[in-house]
Amino acid sequence: MAKHKRIGILSAGGDCPGINAAIRGVGKTAIVKHKMEVIGISSGFSGLIQNDFNILTEETLSGILTLGGTILGTSREKPFKKKGSTGIDKPELIKKNYRHMGLDCLVCIGGNGTQKTASMLADAGLNVIGIPKTIDNDVFGTDFTFGFDSAVSIATEAIDRLHTTANSHKRIMVIELMGHHTGWLALYAGLAGGGDVILLPELGYDEKVVNDYLLQRYQKKKPYSIVVVAEGLERPETEKSAAHYVARLIEQGTGIETRTTILGYVQRGGSPSAMDRILATRFGSHAVQLIADENYGRMVVNKNNETESIALGEVAGKLNTVPTNHSFIAKALALDICMGFASNAKK
Ligand code: F6P
Numbered sequence: 001m002a003k004h005k006r007i008g009i010l011s012a013g014g015d016c017p018g019i020n021a022a023i024r025g026v027g028k029t030a031i032v033k034h035k036m037e038v039i040g041i042s043s044g045f046s047g048l049i050q051n052d053f054n055i056l057t058e059e060t061l062s063g064i065l066t067l068g069g070t071i072l073g074t075s076r077e078k079p080f081k082k083k084g085s086t087g088i089d090k091p092e093l094i095k096k097n098y099r100h101m102g103l104d105c106l107v108c109i110g111g112n113g114t115q116k117t118a119s120m121l122a123d124a125g126l127n128v129i130g131i132p133k134t135i136d137n138d139v140f141g142t143d144f145t146f147g148f149d150s151a152v153s154i155a156t157e158a159i160d161r162l163h164t165t166a167n168s169h170k171r172i173m174v175i176e177l178m179g180h181h182t183g184w185l186a187l188y189a190g191l192a193g194g195g196d197v198i199l200l201p202e203l204g205y206d207e208k209v210v211n212d213y214l215l216q217r218y219q220k221k222k223p224y225s226i227v228v229v230a231e232g233l234e235r236p237e238t239e240k241s242a243a244h245y246v247a248r249l250i251e252q253g254t255g256i257e258t259r260t261t262i263l264g265y266v267q268r269g270g271s272p273s274a275m276d277r278i279l280a281t282r283f284g285s286h287a288v289q290l291i292a293d294e295n296y297g298r299m300v301v302n303k304n305n306e307t308e309s310i311a312l313g314e315v316a317g318k319l320n321t322v323p324t325n326h327s328f329i330a331k332a333l334a335l336d337i338c339m340g341f342a343s344n345a346k347k
Helices: 019-033 045-049 092-102 110-122 148-171 184-192 207-219 242-254 266-267 274-292 327-334
Strands: 008-009 037-041 053-056 106-111 127-131 172-177 197-199 227-230 258-262 298-303 308-313
Touching: 008 019, 008 045, 019 037, 019 053, 019 106, 037 274, 045 092, 045 148, 045 207, 092 110, 106 110, 106 274, 110 127, 110 227, 127 274, 148 172, 148 184, 148 207, 148 227, 148 274, 172 242, 184 197, 184 227, 184 327, 207 227, 207 242, 227 242, 242 258, 274 308
Parallel strands: 008 037, 008 106, 106 127, 127 298, 172 227, 172 258, 197 227
Antiparallel strands: 037 053, 298 308
16 A cells, blocks of 8 residues: 655745635645645745644644635745855755655745745755745746735725725825736736726836826816836835835826825735635645646646646746736727836837
């Protein structure tokens, strides 16, 4: 009788809605369908270094589908970064603890940094499966990461609320959304929330184009405008935020009263949307099938709404940015939304 596999799960990097749904998807599929044992590793790769883990059971996995955050905790520990003053060889300690835990495979739930570490652990000889998560939707190789849909809904609801206060005061409201170096959240929530100007890191920002556009709206007696800015928009280092940078140039250039909102961490909080629960569950279940097939060194992905997998080595060090020819950009321009550059300029 083949020994039942024992798998470890960790969540690393910025948290997001849906991580617990993914943990549940992995754990229940492993326990119920494959009779595997499941170990929950605390605080991302820190827990693997410190040998901090707990057995996960159907009972501990019960009721976490709708729970925001991660029951395992997370950290931004990067074990392959150069040794600190402690001189501890973290990768060696991880390999030792992986064996000490008796693991047959390690499931790493995380974004770009996590998948890069996962790929390096696979190269170091561990059996590893990656599950892509982040509100930024910037993991290479997958159409969507879970966390993204929830954050789009949160950001859209916030933008909806800005319309009423902007209208009352006849102001320009600038709202900054997360996304790290990419503009996926700003693009999707900007469209869904009726943004008049949407500024993405991938497209840049032409101050004169934006100011002329906003002045034209004002002269057409549009009572207010909504400007949606991705946090990663290029700006002088002296500027404390993308929103403050853009708002200052708008107010200086148009003379229209302008206010800023930095939405921040609420985009990462709370219960996952239905679509994120489904995507996270699909990812978790597919990850366990890869383990059952001993098809290691892979990251599960969503491609054309199918769940597949790609080699971790294909993902590491890459970024999923908004293509400048993305169809949503053309659609926005057709609705006379300003995307930060002269619409007739070749991008
Ligand atoms: O990757 C998710 C994210 O929220 C980014 O959008 C943001 O730039 C970053 O994490 C914030 O990092 P931290 O949680 O370490 O402040």
